[in-house]
Structure formats: structure tokens, C-alpha cells
Amino acid sequence: MERSEIEAKLVDLLVDELGLERDDITMEAKFEEDLDVDSLGVVELLMALEDNFDVKIPDEEAEKITTVGEAAEMVSQKLNG
């Protein structure tokens, strides 16, 4: 899957699942500081990523994700190796 496609789908998930404003979301945005997503919200996002992209993100890798771009990168790595 193309990186741009992953990013677009990720933004859709952030809007649909976490109720974020589309305009606020950039790849550099930090979930907790910039987007006001609490730590449980990040866990929920990762669950949604696993379901939607059919990938498995181990807890120890998930803990390192702080920005939207890092989440996209994680999915990209899992999908494309």
C-alpha cells in the first residue's frame, strides 16, 4: 500500500474514531500534546489501525508512537516489511 494511501486512511480513522478535526491533523502533530488525545485514546487508535490495516502492532512498539507520522510509519513498516 502506498504511503499516501496509508496516511489518508489514518486521517479518516482519527476523524471517525477519535472525533478529531481534520484540519488539525498533520503528520508532525503529537497525539497527546497537539491533538489532545489521551493515552487511552492512543491505545484505541492503535486498535483501530490493527483492525483496519490487518496488522499486529506489539505493545513495546506501540509505546514509542507519539505523532501521527510515526503511526503511519508503523503501519507502513508492518504492511510493506
Place this chain on the structure above:
Amino acid sequence: MGEAVSRVALVTGGSRGIGRAIAELLASAGHSVAVNYVSNASAADDAVRVIEAAGGRALAVQGDVGDETAVATLIDQVQDQLGSVEILVNNAGITRDDLIMRMKPESWDEVLQTNLRSVYLCSKAVMRGMLRARWGRIISVSSVAGVYGNAGQANYSAAKAGIIGFTKGLAKEVGSRGITVNAVAPGFIATDMTAALGEDTTSAAVERITLGRLGTAREVATAVGYLASDDASYITGQTIVVDGGLAL
């Protein structure tokens, strides 16, 4: 009362005693109930038969809830056969009573594992589905031993008090997602566990109970049933003491 919604419930240690009464009560409220047991398959099968005979839906699931592999397996089994667990009742419990001077580390560890570690493992295992559903009920069976303490039960009292702290912490963590977490602390209830105490201990206990008698498993189950219902939607982090006025 709100309109009855049929949900999927899991009752750990649901084949006998208080757990059995909880399983039957949740089934009679229209929920599909997974009856977990560790060793007594015939008791679990009997619970399922009784529930089905009354027109309910039930499933017996074997597994030691203190063991994480067993918990993963049994949660998968419930998910496959009944659906995602929406009501979790952490009821499984054992006693290994002894004076602290004689208490072996194994007696401490076994009680903490079965009575408290299980609560953490099962709650974690069902959390994904509850978060997704934005709805969930976790109800754990504590004990008056965890509230007031019992001599000869330092291990059991510690585990049951641990449940109350766990309940408050998790309630705060997941409250914003529509999941409530509560506990029920039974006093002296007539079950196999209290029958093992002997007549002298039991009659001494009854003298301290305001209502002048032991409680029944069903009287605990109705409190659990209330907390599991939509009617209890604004109650979380609480421990309801069901002890006939033991502390008064």
C-alpha cells in the same frame, strides 16, 4: 426499570456458590452467560443445564483464570461461541486460611493469583471489546474480609482489598468510554466456602450480623445483577457491601 437488553456475560468461578447464583440471575435477565470453572466440569454442566432449562443461553468454559494463557483461550472461546464479553463478573476465589506464622508462601501466592491476578487478567482480556463497544460492565466479587479484615485470612483479606483498589483505579481509567467498574463485598453467605468454617465459627458470625442470619448466594447475585444493568449506569468505582449489617 430500563428495557432489557441481551448481552454476553462471563462469570468466573461460575459453577458453584455465589458465582453460580450470579450466572443464573444474569441468564434470567436475558443475557448469554459463559460459566467458567477450573475443575468441576459436572457442576458447570449442571449450571448450563439449569439455565437452558429455564430458557436461557449458557456455555461452560474451562480455565484457570489466574493463568494468562488459559484466560486468552477461554476469552477466545466465549468470543467465538457467544460474542464479545460485555459483562465480566470476576468471582473466582479460593481460601488458604492460616495464621501468618504458619502461612506458607504457596498459600499466599495461590490466593493472590486466583483471587486478584485473575481480576487483572480477565479485565484486560475483555477490555478491547468493551472499548470498541463504548460500553462495558466489570463487577468483581470482593469480601468483607477485604474491607474489615479477617484473622487467619491475611492472604485472602489482602487479595479482596486489592480488588477494591483495582476497581477504583480501573474505573477512573475507562470511565470516559462508557465502562463501569464496581465491586460487591459479601459478608457471611451460605456456600461451600463458609460451610467449611464449621458450626462454631458460623454461629459466632451470626451473632454479629444485624439481620441475624447468613446471606444467600442469590442476595449477592441480585446486587451484581443491578450493577450489570443499564439502571446502574451512573455508578462506578464503588463497592457495595452485602453483609446483612455485619459492620453496624
